[in-house]
Amino acid sequence: MNQDYIKPDNWSIIEEGFDAERVKSSESLFSIGNGAMGQRANFEESYSGATFQGSYIAGIYYPDKTKVGWWKNGYPEYFAKVLNAPSWIGINVTINGEALDLNACKEVKNFRRELNMKEGWYNRSFEAVLQNGTAVAVNVTRFLSLTEDELGVIKYEVKLVNGSATITYSPYIDAGVTNEDANWEEKFWEPLDVQHEGDSAFVTARTFKTHFTVATYMHNSLFVNEKKQDVTPQNIEIGNDKIQFCYTAEAAQGETAALVKFGGYTVSLNHKESELIDAAKNVIASAQIKRYSTLLEEQKEVWAKIWEMADITIDGDVKAQQGIRFNIFQLNQTYLGKDPRLNIGPKGFTGEKYGGSTYWDTEAYCIPFYMATKDQQVARNLLTYRYNHLEKAIENAAKLGFTNGAALYPMVTMNGEECHNEWEITFEEIHRNGAIAFAIYNYYRFTGDYSYIPEKGLEVLIGIARFWQQRATFSSHKKRYVILGVTGPNEYENNVNNNFYTNYIAKWCIDYAIEQIAKVKSDYNEDYSRIMAKANLNDDEIKQWKKVADNMYFPYSEEHGVYLQQDNFLDKELIPVSELDRSQRPINQKWSWDRILRSCYIKQADVLQGFYFFEDHFSKEQLAKHFDFYEPLTVHESSLSPCVHSIQAAGLGRMEQAYTFYLRTSRLDLDDYNKEVEEGLHITSMAGTWMSIVEGFGGMRVKNDTLHFEPRIPEQWQGYSFKINFRNQILKVSIQQGETKFNLEGDKELTVFVNGKEVKVQPNALVTV
């Protein structure tokens, strides 16, 4: 953890002072993205220090041949990797013949980075004295356009501080990139073509195996003292996967030479392969017309609109404010919800770790955020993503011996196929199926849009119910259906029996599917007939499902009055985390796996995750009992852990604890709690931070088509506010110590409940409670 690294600021992420040790961490923290592409905050100019280069394009992946020690039947042949894409940001700079390299300068001062979250740009500035004695002030601004999502913009300015100098800018694009996490050091990109025309250049490359074709382009303009120079690129260097231009400017002391570089990608996901370069030329032409200043203005406008819907304000706690905005900003950089082929990778566009783009994180953590801060179509797109993968989920289940249309969604995926390869996760962490069904329920609960279920959702629910019915077996010993050999959300227990969470959500999935079949039968008869015929489902089979759901086993301890995480949990030595020596933590770095598995330590909410999803199935007293039993045994070594605990602690009125968990989730990356931010950001858990405030402190719930709140406020804060897009009206909720205000942007009265008391909120009027 490093609390002094990032300067506190309400709207910006700021780093001051150059520290080569922090370059990789800052490359993660200052990453930018626009939903279609993204990149780590790598320097444009050459840098000889340690760096982790990364540019990524949404939906472009590579099936990297599986690497395992010991093969198990059913393992996927490959692990779909987020693919390091050709780089378009590179600009080599020389000053009087010496390469500008922050790792080789005589002196670097006033180094500063700023990621302006309000306006959506990243700036870096510094003064450097080169080995040749020339002193320059460098100022670079970069952004990825939200209006033109194939376009990125860089303005690179060098001002002469002393003497005069010949400054050369050598902008390049380079498809000769590799992944740091490649299993076999294979090349992922096949270079196809390199072209140039005037100030523009184009490198076309295709991924091996997946055959995504990408044209990476650049266009450059040279300015001296803000005046565009009428020059053409010199010394054009062309390789088979790279092209570099050279522009030269003379500048005297106090003068500024600048290069404006447009760059980005056009990809075969969105264009005909033969039209990629034309498409890129169109983007360039449009950018040339708008120019840097207009593009930047547009960027600010779009971000202003995003914040208009999604902002959370916190008064009196700048670190908490910065944390939540960073989380909301990064989520929006990663996924904007336009394209149902895309999803939310755990590292977004900030790193390679965890490979595939989609985990159960999307359904369990991200959908609530997107539902409440975007148009409902966005959440619908995320659901549709899984609907489109239903066939693959059925194939995946068949590989594991299931039949008759049973669907097991993958643990990790890009295109619907499983790509993870640890048996205890891939084959056994099957609770993920439950979250996918739960998200359908949650979508309807929040949006009131039932149409998704007859159109698409019910087929998914049927496949999932079938899986659970087949996966459960009857224990003649327990006289109940049991689910043997699973890994629950707590991945620190593997191959356990009757994980409470898994059994509970399995039963719920079946019950919910049966309910929806009945509802669709009565209200959407045409859909019903289509679906039943397609799924080849009949009442006899549904009876089998019901038998399993009605007789599901749940391990319970009379002694402790709690549901047990799994059958044998009580055989463990239950020693609270507080008694564990600090030197032993994090246990996932200090202990061998067997020791972790037989310990009582819980990585993230497991029984409590069930209580989070199905809160209304249990009393507050039950929640308190389970929280008191499990939380002291929880090490929170998953980024997804603190948020659920923060919400539940707040619900139980334990505000100090809730606040501590909140800080941990909201500043996980900014303060680098886990000393790993250089690998990339924890994108999906950022949605959990949002939930900590809205569902935790705000106590927001949707019950019977109505918003409920139980507002609470940490004593460290003067006030906070958030907005909810509830059924196409925007409700702003402002909570101070002692009062809550509601402000509705919409056109019809909205009834909400505050601590159980009905409140009517009129459009465009302020209500104080």
Next chain:
Amino acid sequence: MNQDYIKPDNWSIIEEGFDAERVKSSESLFSIGNGAMGQRANFEESYSGATFQGSYIAGIYYPDKTKVGWWKNGYPEYFAKVLNAPSWIGINVTINGEALDLNACKEVKNFRRELNMKEGWYNRSFEAVLQNGTAVAVNVTRFLSLTEDELGVIKYEVKLVNGSATITYSPYIDAGVTNEDANWEEKFWEPLDVQHEGDSAFVTARTFKTHFTVATYMHNSLFVNEKKQDVTPQNIEIGNDKIQFCYTAEAAQGETAALVKFGGYTVSLNHKESELIDAAKNVIASAQIKRYSTLLEEQKEVWAKIWEMADITIDGDVKAQQGIRFNIFQLNQTYLGKDPRLNIGPKGFTGEKYGGSTYWDTEAYCIPFYMATKDQQVARNLLTYRYNHLEKAIENAAKLGFTNGAALYPMVTMNGEECHNEWEITFEEIHRNGAIAFAIYNYYRFTGDYSYIPEKGLEVLIGIARFWQQRATFSSHKKRYVILGVTGPNEYENNVNNNFYTNYIAKWCIDYAIEQIAKVKSDYNEDYSRIMAKANLNDDEIKQWKKVADNMYFPYSEEHGVYLQQDNFLDKELIPVSELDRSQRPINQKWSWDRILRSCYIKQADVLQGFYFFEDHFSKEQLAKHFDFYEPLTVHESSLSPCVHSIQAAGLGRMEQAYTFYLRTSRLDLDDYNKEVEEGLHITSMAGTWMSIVEGFGGMRVKNDTLHFEPRIPEQWQGYSFKINFRNQILKVSIQQGETKFNLEGDKELTVFVNGKEVKVQPNALVTV
């Protein structure tokens, strides 16, 4: 399974007819070894068909960098691989300029292989018509000398069947070899030096990382019609890791040209590095003096002595006879017990699979065979191997969080360090520690040589007892000590709690260690003081051990009257293997791992393995009950499974079942039950075959320093006999339908019990019972 592949014969393994599809399988089955080196039955001449080249040197290994999908703390950095060694057997042959290649001849007939187990040589003969029309008869004999264990001998004869021909022999040695199972396609050998002198050549190479230096040598003599030719090698081709000579002979129809090639290795394990070539020259000089014929005679004599001690005869069942001799022969080819640095790899010198040389197979299966058929020093060497690795076992335990000298022996090892890398095996299949303690007990029980325990064994027992005491935890729920998160001998269950076998042997290990401490204290006081000081052990710690042993938990089912394989076994669906569709087997090839794990199917004896080791702790009725409960759920997909079941079935008088299991274990490779013999032979389970006869059918046990027998005979056999080296006297036991004969080679009367009845056997006299 392929029952017609190998011709039935009492003393030889014979293949007739050339089948390119079988070449790799035969390369395994006709492998030869002499304890110090071994090789697959690769052709000497070039072969363009599918082949698996393998030469191996005992104790020479390479630490191949670990390959895993997901790293876990505590995994070893490398997997020690049996190393494919430089090849010395190669002889390229051309006839009138055309390379002899069985895959490219116009015709091949009378192809025949014979592995003569009685005399210890391998012969291959065939007639071939080349594309150029020349017809030749080839006859090749090869053996690895048991008297000079650095020496191998080949006599390669070509007889002209038609016309006359120029025959060239190009013998070579080649260190440019690789392992098929290399993790990263690394080179394992660094070539150092290539030399030649007269008819001899030497290639010196060193293993990377482990720095074993090996001089591979050859010496060649050319004969025409049995007459040695006074020629020198021509066209010497020298590479950096290879050297090839060329000898030319002219032969007319009916004439024979032969090359006698001596070759082998001198290694830095046994010689100074600077003297390797001199050592090789000494071997060559001695071989030149003895010549082919004397060397072969010596070979026959040494094998005659081995058989004198170890032979088992079976009358009236040639396949059973051939099976048991093949097993005894291969065990002797693999390990002769001279060197405590060596051990018995699961594939011996016949393949690469399973990497390291030592598994718990040695203690659980092989030691009884070596104790009974060799001098007791051999078993002592095997025990000493583990004693010498005690420090590494303590380090290994420390990596997993154990302290204070607790020892966990590795699952797979070459030099005492763990080299396996699956958490559920490496970290959890800890019962292996028990077998290592049991072997110490078993050695004393059989040989009566207590001296090993105060000298070495007790230190091992203490380290193991410490491990178990620390590994067990107290369940406040069960009020007993439990052992959580293990894999038992049945590897088709992982991370289970309270595996009966593991808990039982853990308790036994502690009890036995405490007993031996007391005995050494009273009878070997000097050793006692030394050991207690070295181990820093005191009575308080021993009391802790005892508390664990006295309060160990064993899962038991009142309903079934059996100990349960693990806590949750009864939650499984208990569907007998007989009801499992044939198409689903072997389940390890047909099912995904999770499905196997949650099924009731057992890979190999688990609870029954405990009943095998501790037979006298249980009644016959208990054995029958457990056998009837577990065997029907057992798929025997481990080569170590049928033998234990054969012994127990025989003990229960179920001879038909015992015989079926016997055939399966004894002809596992000859009949290729598992369709994988091309990967190499199952060496360690071959000792289990021996046990099936001696302990199963013969019912041999040692109780209170006395041999007991319960002779039984399968109805398919007229009679069988075996020999036991019991405390330096050789007892021959011959069992016919209805009578048992004893014949003692020794000098003192031996009392044995036959079905509980005392029998006195006088030296060199026959007793019939």
